[in-house]
Amino acid sequence: MENALGFQTTIDFYGCNTDKINSTEFIEDIMKTAAKKMNLTVVKSTVHSFSPIGVSGVLVIEESHLAIHTWPEFNYVALDFFTCNKAYELDEGIKWLKEMFEAEKMELSLEKRGNIKRAMAFKK
Amino acid sequence: MENALGFQTTIDFYGCNTDKINSTEFIEDIMKTAAKKMNLTVVKSTVHSFSPIGVSGVLVIEESHLAIHTWPEFNYVALDFFTCNKAYELDEGIKWLKEMFEAEKMELSLEKRGNIKRAMAFKK
Numbered sequence: 367m368e369n370a371l372g373f374q375t376t377i378d379f380y381g382c383n384t385d386k387i388n389s390t391e392f393i394e395d396i397m398k399t400a401a402k403k404m405n406l407t408v409v410k411s412t413v414h415s416f417s418p419i420g421v422s423g424v425l426v427i428e429e430s431h432l433a434i435h436t437w438p439e440f441n442y443v444a445l446d447f448f449t450c451n452k453a454y455e456l457d458e459g460i461k462w463l464k465e466m467f468e469a470e471k472m473e474l475s476l477e478k479r480g481n482i483k484r485a486m487a488f489k490k
Numbered sequence: 491m492e493n494a495l496g497f498q499t500t501i502d503f504y505g506c507n508t509d510k511i512n513s514t515e516f517i518e519d520i521m522k523t524a525a526k527k528m529n530l531t532v533v534k535s536t537v538h539s540f541s542p543i544g545v546s547g548v549l550v551i552e553e554s555h556l557a558i559h560t561w562p563e564f565n566y567v568a569l570d571f572f573t574c575n576k577a578y579e580l581d582e583g584i585k586w587l588k589e590m591f592e593a594e595k596m597e598l599s600l601e602k603r604g605n606i607k608r609a610m611a612f613k614k
Contacts, residue, residue: 371561372568374500378604381612410536414550424548424555426538431548431557435572437495440609444496448559448570470612475601480502485564488505488594 371480372430372450377460379443381470388438390415393423396466397434401425404459406432443467448479495604496554496574501584503567505594512562514539517547520590521558525549528583530556567591572603 386392394413401408407428414422419439425432430448437443445463447456464472510516518537525532531552538546543563549556554572561567569587571580588596 371564371566372559374568374570376498376601376603380608381614384614409538409546412534412536412548412550414533416552422533422550422554424536424550424557426536426546426548428540430546430559431570433548433555433557433572435496435554435574437574437604437609440495440604440606441612441614442495442604442609444498444572444603446498446555446570446572448557448568450559450561471608477500477599479500479568480561480564480566482564484504484595485561485566488565490505490508490565 369482370478371482371485372448374477374479375447375456376475376477377445378473379445379464379467379469380441380472382441382443382467384438384441387436387443387467388419388421390421393421393434393436396463397423397425397432400459400463401427401432403462404456443469493606494602495606495609496572496602498601498603499571499580500599500601501569501571502597503569503588503591503593504565504596506565506567506591508562508565511560511567511591512543512545514545517545517558517560520587521547521549521556524583524587525551525556527586528580567593
């Protein structure tokens with residue numbers, strides 16, 4: 367049994383295509399396609415365009431959430447992927463996102479959330 | 491000048507009140523109130539109830555996002571707060587959330603996202 371309730375994967379994409387990552391249509395489309403590639407079930411999606419530049423997109427998925435925030439002026443995208451139950455097979459989805467953003471560099475980190483033993487110690 | 495584009499704060503709340511954290515109304519209400527207490531501007535909110543138990547709530551805010559996922563069966567809440575520009579004054583909001591959840595234990599971590607020097611090195 368895994369010792370965590372949730373898994374939080376954060377990815378930093380550097381050197382991305384300015385125009386693409388400033389487009390709400392592009393961000394919404396690739397979030398949904400990435401979710402499909404990773405076999406995630408989308409519950410709700412919301413995308414917001416910032417003034418003067420930048421996009422925020424969040425998918426609520428049955429498995430938790432996928433959030434993207436873009437800084438077109440820095441060619442940078444922050445992706446945040448939170449899932450419950452297990453670490454998903456993210457490799458294909460992430461590789462595809464890197465290509466879509468035209469990112470030159472990518473940094474990934476994985477954090478376990480919600481220690482099960484600790485949760486049981488505080489269970490009511 | 492800060493060397494990061496974004497700040498990601500993750501908080502684990504243990505020993506929370508089962509009924510409260512299984513209520514979509516409660517989660518939506520406290521997310522919005524917490525945002526107000528932290529002077530955040532809510533753009534969109536979405537809350538989803540899971541079967542048979544658990545709630546996911548996401549606020550898209552002008553400053554990025556606030557996400558909450560609850561595991562009532564473990565009395566556990568995972569909170570994820572992503573902001574751009576600067577680390578917000580979270581203390582009051584977090585203390586208030588801990589009280590609202592009736593949490594017995596809280597663990598917080600802060601991660602800087604998007605290294606500005608790295609972004610400039612890959613700027614197009």
